[in-house]
Amino acid sequence: MNYPIEAIRNDFPILTQQVHGKPLVYFDNGATTHKPRQVVEAMEEVAFRYNSNIHRGVHTLSNLCTEAFENARQTVASFIGAHNSHEVIFTRGTTESINLVAYSFGETFLQSGDEVIISGMEHHSNIVPWQLLQKRKGVVLKVIPVLDNGQLDMEVFRSLISRRTRLVSVTHVSNVLGTINPIEEIIEIAHQHNIAVLIDGAQAVQHLAVDVKKLDCDFYALSGHKLYGPTGIGVLYGKEKWLNQMVPYQGGGEMIQTVTFEETTFNELPYKFEAGTPDFTGAIGLAAAVKYLQNIGLQKIHAYEDELFNYAFEKLQALGNITFYGTAHIRGSLISFLLNGIHPFDAGTLLDKMGIAVRTGHHCAQPLMERFKIPGTIRASFGLYNTTSEVDALVNGLVKVRQLFG
C-alpha cells in the first residue's frame, strides 16, 4: 500500500524515544493519541502571534484569534459533514458533550417515566450522565445486551423501544471490543419511532470517515485528544432543531444576549452552549489535527489500520492459549485479549519494561467486564503511525511474559 509511514512517524517526535532502554512501542491510542508537529505548531502560533480573547475585542489580535477559532469550527463541521458550523459546539471532550445532552435535552424534553436506551458496551461517560438524569428526573434507563461475540443484540434493541422511549445513546466503536456498531440501522429504527439518537464517536472519528448528515444522527460526540489533537477540547454536533429548543447547559459570559437582574436572554447557536472563554487554542489545534488526517486521507488511514489489525490478530491468534474479547465480524482499530492464566496487570507491567505501552484494566467499562466475568483485558489499540514491526515487538513481548510466568 502506498502509505507514507516514514514521513508520518517523523511528524511525531515522541515516537522516537526509548522507554526502559527500549524503543517505545505505543499501542495505547484508544486512551489518547500523540500530537504531530503540525498541531503543536498551530497552537504555538496562537500563543506566540495572536493570543487574545475572542469575540469581544475590536483590536487586531482579538479579531485574528476569533477568525482562527471560527475557521476551526468550519474545519470540524466539514470533517464530520455537519449542515452548518453553528451545529458544532466546542466542549472539553466526549464526556462533556454527553453530559451536555443528558442535562439540556433531559431538562427540556424528558419527564418522569420517559426512557433512554444505552448499550451494555458503553464507556462510563455514556452511562453515568444518564444515571444522574435518572436521579434528577425519574427517567428509566434501558440497556441493549451485548452478545458473546461483542455485537449488540439488535433483536432485543427493537423490543426495548416503547411509547416512552425518547433517546438512544450508543457508541459508534467500542473502546473495549473494537466492535463497529450498526449505527445506521439503530438510527433508522429509532427515527421510525421519533426517537432521537446520540452517537459516542470517541473511538470512531480517528479511524472511519463520519458523515453526520448521511447518518442523520441527532447528536455526535468526539474528543480532540483521541484524534491526534490537544486534550481539553472536543465537539458536540447537534441538529439545530434540538439545540435551538434545548435549555443552556451552563451560564456565564458568551452564552447570553442580554442580562438584567430580572431576566437573561440567551445567545444564538453555537454560543448558547459555550459559556465562558472557550479553549480557542485547543480548538485551533484540533482543526490542525483534522487537516492532518484529511491530508493523509481517512480512507487510506482506515485501510492501513485494517491491515495492521489483521496482521496483529493473526499473530496473536498463533500464540495460542489466548482469549479474545470482541470477535464481531465488523470491528477494528484495537484488540482486547487475555493470556490465559496471567493477570492483565502483570502482563502490562512487564510489557512496559520492554518499552511497550498497552492498556490493562476495565477501560472505564465496568458493566461490560461484569458481562464477560473478567477483571479486565489487555488492550492494544492502533494509530495511524503504528507498524507491523511494532506488532512483532508486542508478540515477542507476550512470549517473554509467558516465559517469565512459567
Ligand code: PMP
Ligand atoms: N466514550 C468512549 C467510547 C471512549 O473510549 C472514551 C475515552 N476512553 C470516552 C467516551 C470519554 O472520552 P473523554 O475522556 O475524552 O471525554
